[in-house]
Amino acid sequence: AQSVSQHNHHVILSEAASLELGCNYSYGGTVNLFWYVQYPGQHLQLLLKYFSGDPLVKGIKGFEAEFIKSKFSFNLRKPSVQWSDTAEYFCAVTVYNQGGKLIFGQGTELSVKP
Amino acid sequence: GAVVSQHPSRVICKSGTSVKIECRSLDFQATTMFWYRQFPKQSLMLMATSNEGSKATYEQGVEKDKFLINHASLTLSTLTVTSAHPEDSSFYICSASIQGNSPLHFGNGTRLTVT
Numbered sequence: 001a002q003s004v005s006q007h008n009h010h011v012i013l014s015e016a017a018s019l020e021l022g023c024n025y026s027y028g029g030t031v032n033l034f035w036y037v038q039y040p041g042q043h044l045q046l047l048l049k050y051f052s053g054d055p056l057v058k059g060i061k062g063f064e065a066e067f068i069k070s071k072f073s074f075n076l077r078k079p080s081v082q083w084s085d086t087a088e089y090f091c092a093v094t095v096y097n098q099g100g101k102l103i104f105g106q107g108t109e110l111s112v113k114p
Numbered sequence: 115g116a117v118v119s120q121h122p123s124r125v126i127c128k129s130g131t132s133v134k135i136e137c138r139s140l141d142f143q144a145t146t147m148f149w150y151r152q153f154p155k156q157s158l159m160l161m162a163t164s165n166e167g168s169k170a171t172y173e174q175g176v177e178k179d180k181f182l183i184n185h186a187s188l189t190l191s192t193l194t195v196t197s198a199h200p201e202d203s204s205f206y207i208c209s210a211s212i213q214g215n216s217p218l219h220f221g222n223g224t225r226l227t228v229t
Contacts, residue, residue, distance in 0.1 A: 044220040102218055107157045
């Protein structure tokens, strides 16, 4: 079965620090990859997605992620975090042609100190 | 953009009663909708895939007789938690996709508390 693993359960950073959240998936076939963010008390929002093409994907709010197929990874990065980035971040994968069924990682809680 | 509406946003019920949660795609047709469950401080766990006009597909470990799913139209899927117990208290989230592999759009979720 497909699975998604996020290495960090809780990350604490100061403002302006750089961020990298790890995500690995287990599936050998074609996948689509996503990062979602959930701000406190709010629903999930799509940060960015990778379907094909350039493995470096840019999303909203200055986030980017790099798909490294050989490592089955899709790490999320941001050069300089802000207090407003405090949220839960979820990596997710769909297997091609499975109708959009998303499998989520465990989530990483990011706390940014002002 | 595509919007998924979920109702109610919050419900409190007594143990043994049933609760129905609605998920609507407001500006697009969704042949497939997904139901997730999220426990506090945990990730979203896929419960079932709801297919318009056919039976839902449940994930392993999810009781289909307890979590009844009906997808009667291209814009509405319902999840009924039957004979609810306190351990069913959770955050239930639905999602839908415009096309098979496009990003899912999520509803705001339903906070169910069973007393």
